[in-house]
Amino acid sequence: MEQFIISASSGIPIYKQLYSQVERMVLNGYFPVGQQLPSVRQVASDLDVNPMTVSKAYGLLEERGYLTRLRGKGMIVNQRDEETLQQDKLSIIEVMIGELLSQAHHMGISQQEIIQIINRK
């Protein structure tokens, strides 16, 4: 099963692409708490990428608290409190809004106009 999509020729390193996909899949509940993630070898083979790349992404997700390594089971989704979860979700959205505002700013669109668009949605 190919759950992840990567673009090898992108300027964004493959481990980062993988990191953000898993991060979102955890935050949106696609991977619920306790869910076991496919093994490094499995992902590397599905995507035709170096296993080191997958390990690097998983390692970073573990470091940031999204995943936890369970003996004999590999990586599973970590149980975390609601507050941290909410903060992580918001920080992702904040980065996206930051990019949006910067683009808008260069086009000369005001924050007010952006808010109007948001309210219409």
Added chain:
Amino acid sequence: MTTIINIENLTKSYKKQQVLTGVNWKIQQGDVVGLLGKNGAGKSTLLKSLLNMNEVDSGTITIFGEPHKQLTTQSKALIGYVPQENDEISWLSVRDLINFRKQFYPTWSDEKVTDLIGRWEIDITKKMAELSPGQVQRVLIILALAPMPKLLIFDEPAAALDPAGRRDFLKEILTLVSDEDITVIFSTHITSDLERIANKVAILDKGQICYFNDLDATKENVVQLTVHCKEEQNITIPNLLRGSKFAKGQYGIVSKLDKAWLTQMQNQAVEVTINPMGLEDIFLELTA
């Protein structure tokens, strides 16, 4: 970390043409290195010098800690090499060639050979001369992988393969590198081949290894920047490779993104947009 290959001040010329002008290069165990270089940069010369298939002018090379001209038989048996052009006896059938080569190696996996021949649909009764360039390349790859080497050197391994063949080849290399002691170097000018499998990228340009770094770090460091200022302001971008100015801003490509400078810019309310670049563009910029 164990150093597998160490090259110091390697020079090599052909008649009057200086090809390698002082190569320094150290490769660690477990590295999967993509060697990039323009046509004629000397990639094949470098790899052949390493394997003592070329007489070098000066410099020292060690492989597995041994001088490259005095490798022990055991060390030699641990090296697999796929040349750019077929240098095997072309009047032998694939079967005879395999049996011939097998005699030289203490570790030879018949299982690996049978598996790859089956998967890559090679007719072993045919003579090497009768095979297509893509099939020849596949046979050469099989010959290099069969002795279960610990160091693999590929010179443009996928050049004659079609996209499906290239992907099969990459898959095979990936299976191999799951074993962490295996070190791989492959030269290519097709950057997409190495983006999936290499962890390091080296660039050979003007006779030297002018760049050697992690592939991920390369993509994170060599980026295109757009700098927007509030008013006209003279900003010096550190590590600039190439840049141009426009009203209230600058555009540039840097060889290394300077984090401290970035923070400084943010504090001055100067907006810096970072655009990542693909390896092909990075390669072109670094060798421009």
